[in-house]
Amino acid sequence: QVQLVQSGAEVKKPGASVKVSCKASGYTFTNYGISWVRQAPGQGLEWMGWISAYNGNTDYAQKLQGRVTMTTDTSTSTAYMELRSLRSDDTAVYYCARDPRIAAAGFDYWGQGTLVTVSS
Amino acid sequence: DIQLTQSPSFLSASVGDRVTITCRASQGISSYLAWYQQKPGKAPKLLIYAASTLQSGVPSRFSGSGSGTEFTLTISSLQPEDFATYYCQQVNSSPRTFGPGTKVDIK
Numbered sequence: 001q002v003q004l005v006q007s008g009a010e011v012k013k014p015g016a017s018v019k020v021s022c023k024a025s026g027y028t029f030t031n032y033g034i035s036w037v038r039q040a041p042g043q044g045l046e047w048m049g050w051i052s053a054y055n056g057n058t059d060y061a062q063k064l065q066g067r068v069t070m071t072t073d074t075s076t077s078t079a080y081m082e083l084r085s086l087r088s089d090d091t092a093v094y095y096c097a098r099d100p101r102i103a104a105a106g107f108d109y110w111g112q113g114t115l116v117t118v119s120s
Numbered sequence: 121d122i123q124l125t126q127s128p129s130f131l132s133a134s135v136g137d138r139v140t141i142t143c144r145a146s147q148g149i150s151s152y153l154a155w156y157q158q159k160p161g162k163a164p165k166l167l168i169y170a171a172s173t174l175q176s177g178v179p180s181r182f183s184g185s186g187s188g189t190e191f192t193l194t195i196s197s198l199q200p201e202d203f204a205t206y207y208c209q210q211v212n213s214s215p216r217t218f219g220p221g222t223k224v225d226i227k
Contacts, residue, residue, distance in 0.1 A: 037164075037218075044218060044219075044220050045156075045158075045207055045218040047217060050216070061215045062215070095163055097163075099216075104150075104151055104152045104169055104211055105211065106166045106168075106175070106209065107154070107156075107164075107209075108166050108169075112163060113163055
C-alpha cells in the first residue's frame with residue numbers, strides 16, 4: 001500500500017533552517033512527483049511547491065522563492081523540503097503529498113504531517 | 121494566480137441532510153478541480169478529482185460537478201463521519217491554489 005512517512009516535529013529559532021523528509025513506499029517513486037503543502041495553526045492549506053521524482057524539476061510558490069529547496073533521493077525514495085530564514089509565520093504543519101501532475105489528478109496520498117514551530 | 125472562493129465558509133447540518141458546497145475560480149479552469157476532506161489533526165483526504173471523478177474508496181454519497189469557474193461538492197445524506205472541513209483545489213496551473221475551506225459542523 002502507498003505510504004508517505006514524514007520526519008518528526010521540529011522546533012527552530014527565527015533565522016534558522018529546517019529540513020523535513022518524506023519517505024515513500026508502495027509505488028514506483030520516480031513515476032510521480034511530490035508536492036509540499038503547509039497549514040498554519042487554525043488556517044487553511046497553502047501549496048508550497050512540487051518536485052518531479054523522475055528528473056528533479058521543481059516548481060515553487062513565488063512567495064517562497066529563494067527560501068525553499070525541494071530535493072529527492074531516488075535511492076531511498078525520499079523527498080526533502082528545506083526552508084531557510086525561518087520566521088514565526090512559518091510555524092505550521094508541513095505535509096508532503098503524491099502529485100502525479102497529469103491531467104486533472106489531485107494529491108492522492110499524503111504524509112502524516114510534520115509540525116515545525118518557529119520560536120525564540 | 122487563480123483565486124478560489126468557497127461558500128459557505130461554515131455550515132451547520134444534521135445527519136441525513138443533503139449538503140452542497142460551492143467553489144468558484146477567478147478564471148476558467150476547465151475540469152481541473154479537486155475536493156478534499158480534512159478532519160482535525162489529520163492530513164487532507166482526496167475525495168474527488170477532475171471535478172466529478174470519485175477517488176477510489178470514497179463513498180458514493182459524495183459527488184462533484186461543474187466546469188469552468190463554478191463547481192459544487194454534494195453530500196447526498198450526511199453521515200456522522202462527514203463532519204469535517206472541505207477544501208477545493210485547482211490543478212489547472214501553478215500555483216496549485218486551495219480554497220479557504222468550508223467547515224461542516226453538527227446542528
